[in-house]
Structure formats: structure tokens, C-alpha cells
Amino acid sequence: MQKPHSFSESELEIRQFTEIVPQSAPNVTVIPPSLPKNEGLNQKCPDDIDLAHWNEWLASKIDPELIKLNLLKLIGNEGYDFLLYGSRISRQNSGKLRNRDLKKYRHLEHGGWWCAGVDPLNDYKLMSWGCFKPNKPRHEFGEYTKIIKYEHPYKESTRAFFLRVPVKLWEQVAQRHNIPISDEDARANFWHWVCKYKVPITLCEGVKKAASLLSIGYAAIAVPGVNGAYRNPKDEYGKSIGQPFLIPDIEHFATHEREVRICFDHDLKPETVQRVSSAIAQTSLLLSKRGCKVQIIQLPGPEKGVDDFLAADGDFDKLYNSALTIEQWQVHSFNQLTYKRALTLNQRYLGELNLPDDAKLVGLHSGKGTGKTEILDPIVQKAIRDGQPVLLLTHRVQLGQALADRLGIPYITEVRDNETGAMLGYVLCVDSLHPKSLARFNADDWKDALVIIDEAEQVIWHTLTANTEVQKHRVEVIRQMSKLLRNVLTSKRGRVILSDADLTNLSFEFVLGMASVDIQPWIVENTWKPETGWNVFHYDQTTPVAWFAALEEYITDGGKPFIVTHCQKVRSKWGTINIEARLKTLFPHLRILRVDSETISDPTHPAYGCMSNLNSILASYDLVIT
Known part of the structure; x- marks a missing residue:
């Protein structure tokens, strides 16, 4: 017979302790507790809880009082009563119990801790389902050996935990x-109160x-x-046979307008x-369908x-x-970089970088203007000295030409005139990443080769979605890129540098997926950020009338803006051509430079060739439109 579990319980929770735990384990009895005489914290470990637990x-x-209410030490054969009570377990x-199950769960005899809460679907009485953490966990052997740190009742549907709560914590939540x-409410139960008032x-x-x-x-549940x-219902072969649905415990609390x-x-x-992202998305969807207001808390790490975050005084x-x-979470999830960093810096410029010989896939994650291109120069020059060909891919011709000049390798249109070809x-x-292009790729x-993909995120999206020349050859471009990376x-x-x-997970997942390889990336991250940021003004209008009025006022007050638009053509009312015409009419005395695909390719225009010398050229103008 197991020693009764003597809880040091608060008055609010006394009425719950009238059941057998677990309900189908007749050898285990719980004695209703007496009222505690002292509501203060008792740091001494109770007799029915192991000191290590x-x-x-x-x-x-x-909180110590919460531990006393919910934690129980199991020793010897007691674990069998808590975990192997289900009616679906095959028995002699x-x-x-059958020998195979006794052998599988023999580790329970080394003891561990047990924790269960109350059952919101059974008048908040003690729940027979719970969690057991064995002192000596078992191993599951397959393709990989897995240590089972936590056990739940065998062949029983998993449920949720609604822990018993002492008075002071109830008052703190309230x-x-x-x-x-x-x-x-005080005569009822904490979780009944949570459910009733949509806490x-x-x-x-x-x-x-x-x-x-x-x-x-x-x-917290x-x-x-x-x-x-x-639940995601499946048949005996693991095939989905229905739509996912909330488990009854969670559905009970998924009431209209509740914040979750x-x-x-x-x-x-x-x-x-x-x-985890897939699980969050599915859970959020199901809760939202019930009318809940769902938000996502993202732990910052490490x-x-x-619980670890709180233990570290987070x-x-x-x-x-x-x-x-x-x-917001859906947008943020696309911007994550969760791969392990090999090197983390916090400095204005990246400086010199020595890549390990076995770093096949390298990531450079550093803010704009922190020297990413400069750090590539010695890497490119070393490859050239070693006779290793270098291929640098970008998504803009002008950007590619500027990079070619800075790194000392030809742009594709210059290959014929270059002595090394x-x-x-x-x-x-x-x-142009296809056989029919000028490159005959x-x-x-x-x-x-050493393959460098500059502005990797933009290159990938451009490859997959742009309506430029790549649109005509997209299938072959993707095929060639896949073969190149592999x-x-x-x-x-060979080495690939992104x-x-x-930089986000997207770039690495794209490259590894296209190459059909499993390689651990070697990532350098520079966390440096400028001390002062930019002021951003958002104009929530279908047309930028208010924006243009603010721009006009800014210029009148002596401001020198750099104006970025998403289009160029005359038919676009707010494209580069029309904005230039308006500003020249309003400010005929100012020096205005328009930089777009038309002007940079016109030898008679001041913007011609400016991409290779932007810093000095832009400083000569009052307004720049691109």
C-alpha cells in the first residue's frame, strides 16, 4: 500500500480532494488535507516529495506551495498504478500486465515524480491522467536512440494540465x-473561476x-x-481522415473573446x-475559429x-x-534565422574573416554598410590565386556591375574583352542562368567553384517570382541553379557563400533543398546596430497625396531627400519620371538626379555609370529619385 499523499492545501482547494488518484488504481488513496496553519512559505522539503525533485x-x-499541491514521489511499483491502468492495454x-509491457516499463521501479491537475470536464476533481518523470528514463531504439524524459499513461489520450493553485497565486492572477x-467563486475552484470570467x-x-x-x-495551461x-485524426495507416480539432480540455476554455x-x-x-511553427499555426487557427483572441509569445533564447527563462531572471x-x-507572427516567422551561429560579432565593420576549410555553405548576416562586400574581396582573391573559378550571382544588372568592379572580376558582358575571359x-x-543566355551557362x-549569392533573399525571391527576363526561362534557370548548387x-x-x-532560414532551406544535401551551415552574424535609427512616417492612404505634400514641405525647409519608388514608366502617376517632372516644376533651382533603368543606360545622362561611384555622385545633388 502506497503511503497516502498528504497535501498542504489551501482552503480554496479543499473540496477537490475527495477522489481516488488515479481513479482506476484502487491501491492508491489520497487523504483530504487539513487547513494549513501557516500561509507563509515553507522551504523545507515535504516527506512525500523527493529532495532532488x-x-x-x-x-x-x-512557488513552494504550488509544488506541495501538485508534486508526488512515486517509488517501487507505484508507477505501474499511475501509468498502466488503461482499459485498452492488452492483459493476460x-x-x-503482459511481459512485453512489464519489460518496457521496468524503469518505473527506480522511481520518479508524478504531477497531475484537476479535470475541468469532471467537476474539477482530480485527474487520473498526468505526467511522470522517471529517475532513470528508458530509451527508444530506432534510426536514432531517443531518451524518453517524460511518461504519460499508456494508451490513454493525452490531455492538458490544470494545476492546483494556492490562494495567494489565485489572488495574484485576479x-x-x-x-x-x-x-x-472562493467556494468553487480556481479553474472554474478562470473559465467563468474568461480570464x-x-x-x-x-x-x-x-x-x-x-x-x-x-x-497557464x-x-x-x-x-x-x-487532435489530427488518422487511420491505422497514419493517413489523415478528418480535420484537426481541439481536445475537449482546451475547447472547454476556448470561449468567445477570451485572450489566449x-x-x-x-x-x-x-x-x-x-x-513548432506548424503546431502554433494549427493551434492558433482552431482557437481563432472559436472566437479567441490569439497572440504568440516568442522566447528570446538562449x-x-x-521556466528556464524565468530562472535566468527574464x-x-x-x-x-x-x-x-x-x-505579425506569420510575418516574423519568415524573417527568422535559427541556424546555429559559428561566429557572432558586434562591431561596426566585419573586418577580416578566416573561413574553415570544411565550411561548404557559409552565411554572412550583417547589417547594411558593415563591410560584407569588403570581406568577400580577400576570399575571392584567394580563390583566384588557387585557380578556383568564382561565380557571383545577383538579381540586378547594375548591382552586379558594381560588385564586379569592386571585387576585380568581370561582369558577363565584359568577358569577351577581358584578357582572362x-x-x-x-x-x-x-x-541569365540558362544555356540560351549570353553566358551560355x-x-x-x-x-x-566558389559561388557567392549576394543579397541572397532578394535573389531567391527574384528567381521564383520576378516578371523580368527570368520569367521566360524560369524552369531552366531553376534547373540550372539546382544542378549548380548540388x-x-x-x-x-566547392563552396557557396550567402x-x-x-539573411533568414529561407536562404539556407532553399539552397539545401535545391542541392538535395544535408550540410550544417557555417554562419557569421554581426549584431551591430547604429546608435540612432531612422524616423519612419506611415501614410495610410490609397494614393500618396499626403506623402507628396510632406515631401514638398521637407524640401522647402531645406531637406535633401533620397526618394525611392516602385516604378518608373510615364503611365505611373507616382513613378520616377513623373515625380521628377513635378519636382523640377516646383523646385527649378535644385539639382535633381533620376536613377532608373532608363537613365543609367543613357550615355548622355548624368546617371550613366553612377552605380559604380554612388557615394561621390549622389553628394553632388539636392534630390535623388530612384
């Missing part, structure tokens, strides 16, 4: 959200995370994994990030879980108040 939970900044005729606790909830991954958040006054809030914040772990592995209130809407490589706009000619990354000397101020 007690310290583990305290290390996660979990005598009712005993104060945070300015929601009173009536006498009737904002935070959904997290793992029971200790919920305990940490409850300890600082947030109504835990699920056993990122996919734990919903999702706070899952911070991860760096791209495949894990993708899996700590993995919110400011969760700040994260909570700056949570992203679903739309294409021997040392060249710079090429990605539109063939990926098989570049097996051991040839280079699988060769002995450079971008806004």
Missing part, C-alpha cells in the same frame, strides 16, 4: 487582470512551464507537446522550428523553456505585453 522544481522558480487472462473573486490564459509546453507561470500570477492542444497567448519553447534546430511581463498577433569566373544576373562547368556542395573544393543583411 523538490530542488528541481524550485530551480524553475516554482488473469488481468496481469489582481493582474483586475477580476474580483466573489465568495461564491486570459497562456498555453505552454510542459507541466513545469505552467507551474512557473502560475507562480508569477499567470493562468500546459499541454504535453506542441501538438497537444489538438501561446508560449512554446525556443529552439534553434530548423526542423524543430518548422515543427534559454529553451519559459522579464516575462515584457514578453507577455509585447506578444505578436497571428498576422571566363577562366577566373564572372558576375552574372540570375536571369552550364552548371557542369562549375563543379569546384555540383558545388558535393565537390571537394550574403544578406536580412
